[in-house]
Amino acid sequence: MTARKTYHPQMTNEQRDAWIAGLTPSQRRLIGIPVGWMYTAVIAAISKRWLTLKIGDDERLMILEHLNNSVDGISFTEEMLRTIEPMTDLGQKMVDEAIRAFGGVHVKSRPNILDFFAEVEVFDALCQASPSLQRAVNIHVRHHAA
Amino acid sequence: MSDEDQPQLGQAMLALANDRQRQFVIAAIEYPKKIGRWLHAARAAGYGTAKSTNKSLAAIGARLAADDRVAAALVEESRKRLRALAPSAVAALDRMIEDPKHKDHARAVAAVLDRSDPLTTTHRVEVEHQHRMEPWQVAEVRERIAELARRAGVLPAPIDAEFSVVEPEP
Numbered sequence: 001m002t003a004r005k006t007y008h009p010q011m012t013n014e015q016r017d018a019w020i021a022g023l024t025p026s027q028r029r030l031i032g033i034p035v036g037w038m039y040t041a042v043i044a045a046i047s048k049r050w051l052t053l054k055i056g057d058d059e060r061l062m063i064l065e066h067l068n069n070s071v072d073g074i075s076f077t078e079e080m081l082r083t084i085e086p087m088t089d090l091g092q093k094m095v096d097e098a099i100r101a102f103g104g105v106h107v108k109s110r111p112n113i114l115d116f117f118a119e120v121e122v123f124d125a126l127c128q129a130s131p132s133l134q135r136a137v138n139i140h141v142r143h144h145a146a
Numbered sequence: 147m148s149d150e151d152q153p154q155l156g157q158a159m160l161a162l163a164n165d166r167q168r169q170f171v172i173a174a175i176e177y178p179k180k181i182g183r184w185l186h187a188a189r190a191a192g193y194g195t196a197k198s199t200n201k202s203l204a205a206i207g208a209r210l211a212a213d214d215r216v217a218a219a220l221v222e223e224s225r226k227r228l229r230a231l232a233p234s235a236v237a238a239l240d241r242m243i244e245d246p247k248h249k250d251h252a253r254a255v256a257a258v259l260d261r262s263d264p265l266t267t268t269h270r271v272e273v274e275h276q277h278r279m280e281p282w283q284v285a286e287v288r289e290r291i292a293e294l295a296r297r298a299g300v301l302p303a304p305i306d307a308e309f310s311v312v313e314p315e316p
Contacts, residue, residue: 036173054304058287064290
């Protein structure tokens with residue numbers, strides 16, 4: 001994995017400007033998106049991918065309840081949830097690689113994996129791989145601009 | 147925001163002056179790091195301008211967080227989120243009971259349960275039950291699955307059928 005470039009609140013203004021200047025336009029649009037929102041969107045896409053598999057009713061209900069609970073109506077709305085489609089093969093490959101790189105999804109590594117997904121560069125790459133994530137970002141931006 | 151998207155806000159959240167303050171509270175709670183919470187929340191809620199420095203945004207955030215009404219909303223919303231963690235905590239508690247070596251785990255679980263709902267008392271009750279569900283229960287579960295699937299914009303179950311490509315008629 002390459003060196004992590006990420007926004008940190010302790011950056012000086014010069015460092016922050018340089019960081020922003022190095023971002024692509026699509027990455028720049030993600031700067032104001034809360035990290036918690038990005039976690040939720042990625043997990044929703046992964047969860048929806050599980051739902052395309054043959055699983056029991058109990059597991060299906062558990063995943064759907066989790067998705068339903070992730071809707072808070074302010075930051076993450078039902079419209080956003082509906083817009084997010086199951087993670088594509090490429091997106092899932094990226095997720096699997098990240099999980100492997102962080103040593104699995106045990107409790108200690110989970111915050112690191114989620115932080116990693118919420119890095120502007122990583123989330124943007126996931127949006128390219130799974131375009132419905134980008135559509136959900138557009139709704140989020142529109143929703144909060146209103 | 148449509149009516150069905152409206153969250154059930156608590157008294158403290160409703161008492162805030164505007165949606166921007168509510169967004170500040172949500173963003174502050176969702177921010178996963180210890181440092182820079184108020185700065186991040188102020189930026190996410192749209193305070194300041196495009197040219198505002200981190201220092202001024204942090205000052206705006208800290209001022210908001212010190213406001214009694216905002217502080218009350220932060221406490222209320224945090225409790226709500228912690229309460230949402232309670233089912234996982236209960237599951238972890240079950241695992242911990244099975245493995246008494248998990249002492250630290252037990253403390254963490256107890257803390258989550260206490261903070262999420264101080265009035266909740268957890269009992270371990272041994273119940274013998276059959277896993278076989280009655281037909282009406284199956285129907286209820288399927289109905290719930292269909293409802294949640296509709297809300298999430300997914301199919302209630304993957305379509306498992308053979309198909310063939312039909313050529314359009316000339």
